[in-house]
Amino acid sequence: MRLYAVVAAGQFRRFATYRTATAAGVFTNTVFGFILAYTYVALWDERPQLGGYDMSQALSYVWLGQALLMTCSMMGGGFENELIERIRTGDVAVDLYRPVDLQLWWLAGDLGRAAFHLLGRGIVPMLAGSLAFDLALPSSPGVWVAFLVSVGLGVVVSFAIRYLVALSTFWLMDGAGMAQMSWLAGMFFSGMLLPLTLFPGVLGDVARALPWSSMLQVPADVFLGKYPGWELVGAYAFQAGWALALLLVGRMVQSVATRRVVVQGG
């Protein structure tokens, strides 16, 4: 357990080293936040209460999306590129010799990365947004805590998906195509384009039931107080359920893949 905490702290420190890149990222998130916020204002001007959100909730949703974009790696670009490279080159064989669990090792590292990005890339755009627009920020500390738990679960779901993407390299030998398909799905089904409550009919139902909704839609709704009392447990159960299921699948795929590596003598 201590080992994994050290791994997580190490990844946190690693990303904290890139100060210019973080500042540049904050700038980009803020610029995109402004552009999207104005389009949402135009949309909610026409249709107040669209998708069950009022104007300030819709605007909060925009800035939450910018704050969580890197935290939940909705466009990819986390640990998976490294793991893909290690699998492609065969270095992963060395990792498998180590007396640590491969999946937990990468999960710990990704949690450390996510924690840094939440602080480094999340807070400043959110502040900028709340200065320029009237946002619906939760007043009770309990909601903030509940939101952070939901973000944590979202990060695990995101990790579990990207772990599967990386493992596909064992069969495909090139992870680029899968990684791209994965971030396309992440962009579309997380609610990054538009809140999933605006998706029409069956598409909306399906989108809300898929794991990607754990990455933005659910945490944002927790933030906006859409899950009062026991309903919060339901939201957590949805996220945790997907997290566990995907982690288990990842574990199974990993054991099949590692046997394959042994067979190949890699």
Added chain:
Amino acid sequence: MADTTGAVEVAGAADGPGGRSADWPDAVFAERSRFVEGVRAYGLIAMMWLRSTMAYRASFAMMAFGNFAATAFDFVSILLMFSHVDRLGGYTLPEIALLYGVAGTAFGLADLLLGSMDRLGARVRDGTLDTLLVRPVPVLAQVAADQFALRRLGRVIQGVLVLGYALVALDIEWTPLKVAMMPMMLLSGAAVFGALFVAGAAFQFVAQDASQVQNAFTYGGNTLLQYPPSVFAKDLVRGVTFVVPLAFVNWLPALYVLGRDYPLDLPVWVAFLPPVVAVLCWLPAGLGWRSGLRAYRSTGS
């Protein structure tokens, strides 16, 4: 033998515009041949990358489709918006599609030709830029053609398709002037975005891992222009008209084609300025690039 001419070329690039001012005819000749040489080098390097990507055709097809789909999502989200409203900022879907199509195609062209420029910061950091300096080819052409990715054509195709839809769905009274403005918008717009790519790369000589700042102006600018100016705050519109003149990519000329009012009460003739603005954008971008390259000190690793 190529090495000797190479040394001369690199010295010329490092000297900048002042280096040859003593002898005018020669200077003009040298500048022109350097440009031709740059374009030729760009073509050769791009062809090399093209051949190498075509070695994995399935992967290329997936990436090109992904590129197409990723940009198409922008338009899907606009379509989803219009499933709830008839107008956005006072504009109908076909009108927004025209703005989107022009911005998307112009940006796609610039991205296809110069999209690799954002890797300059990484090259400065890991020291591989040094390799490009000792080759007898203009550095700008090498950086621009580096990892030339034909899959970026997906973005152009998507923009052209939306533009096609807009032209079919819109009821425009075409005049010869309006017809001529279509290609003018696309080419000038691509040039404006191209200047942004070069200026962004020049900025990365100074701030080495700040490629995201460049993205805010290029990708962010493209996203901004996909919506009508009436959506945005006046100060923002002022900023992209007078400071970073993105408004000339599509807003001002396309609003003329649509017969719409201009933002900020600008006069009608500004719709015909995009080619001039494009040239004006390239002046500071080119100067920035030259001074960045001149100030460049290798990491020494």
